[in-house]
Amino acid sequence: MTGPGAPMTVLAVGDVVGADSAEWLAGRLPALREELGAHFVVVNGENCVVTGPNPMDGFGMTVEVVDRLLDAGVDVITGGNHSWDGPEVEGVLAHPKVVRPWNLEEARGRGVLTLQNGDRVLTVVNLLSPTAALPGMAAPQPRPLWTSWTELAETEELPGAVLIDLHGESPWEKASVATALDGQISALVGTHTHDPTLRGHLLPAGTAYIAELGMTGHLGFTGGGFDPMHFAARLRGEDHMRLPAYELADGPLTLGAVRIEIASDGTATAIERIA
Template sequence: MTAAMTVLAVGDVVGPEAAAWLADRLPHIREKLGLDWVVVNAENCAITGPLPMDGFGMTVEAVDLLLEAGVDAITGGNHSWDGPDVDKVLAYPQVIRPVNLDEDRGQGLLTLRYGDKTLTVVNMLSPTASLSGMTAPQPRPIWSSWTELEASEELPGAILIDLHGESPWEKASFAAALDGRVAAVVGTHTHDATLRGHILPDGTGYVAELGMTGPLGFTGGGFDPVHFVAKLRGEDFTKLPPYELATGPLALGAVALEIDDHGSVTKITRVH
């Protein structure tokens, strides 16, 4: 199937400073952990400070920085179609967007090959994820989309799925339904990292939430929470000043996945 490998999966990068901070550390992390592949969710890296919703998404500058630092695949989510550089970003062969949307731009999966090691990365978006600011259509249900993908596409080597969604129950159910059919299901979108990594009975690794890579201030999600608080209270948050990044130290939300030559996860390690 594929030779054994070690994969670093990194959760939502929030802001260009976090992208630069991660890029600066990646060569050392790669060498220290003996990584074969690095997969990064970067759908929030365009945010630079006080910006409207079109400040979400990715920029060419941040994508270039991450790729030059050794990132092999960049995934997205509900903000894959936001930002000033969306068409240019989605044209990169290393950038994938959720596969379960009816959208011509970009691609939903990427197969990485080096020697006898093969990893296929798939990006999926749950309907539970917030669609505010998103210009793409409503995502199709994840299970039927997955079965259609399996039937229509070659998915060689070990398979890693970045499932971008709100519900840990949905992510857990999806991982359990695919146990033994994919190497790992890793959750993104909610930004607060879950502690445990699970290895399911038939060898699929599962992590409910990789966590955010960005500033830890306020609630830990990388943003000043004033808009989210106003929305919770039923207030008109559109009248507030634009979204701002949080302050505070930067943190890494990531796990290292050790995958054997059968495409099964044998070890999950939190990388801080």
């Protein structure tokens, strides 16, 4: 574990669902950043725009919404299985502040980004579990997580504190990766399943961990930010591709986020939910 240079506060935000949720987050961020004293803000934006009619690959990003979030104070936008959705994939992946999963064959974009704020250095890594590579994903299959980490650590510079956004289906898998990397990275935050897990944890050797940040958007019926009718149709064995595109949820807006404190030696000292 390498240190970030000075103690730092990181705000990590889970999957933003829909453009109006992105706008809501952008409106809150300047005050939130100030209130928390955040040195870095990491936001998973894989669902921030409904980008097309195809229900399985129409839930990605646009450059305009990415820039809106960055202008509001976000430092890096991470992704997941939806990083390849929509007509603006080229522009989004080419964006210098957008990170897509590292562990698959993709020449475009980047899977690691190092940020600097004064003396403080944070490296953000995005990994996609094979469990979250859903049928219809418009990208190659991801490589297994452990061999990917080994390869990543050997081939990439990872300066400062390291935070991994692990995009996956299973809390136990995320806990396993966090445990295996305890003491080697400062934080592992889970994304993808949208419904937040309650507690953040400080592992024995100093890594902060939470299984699921939770989505940022309208709660709707199941807390996912959109109507999961496609998932239900697939479960019933129906042709979900004949259904209309994802429909965004309504109801109250919610923020899926944690604040993480990291000491100058890279050890995490606190992880707590931000509502």
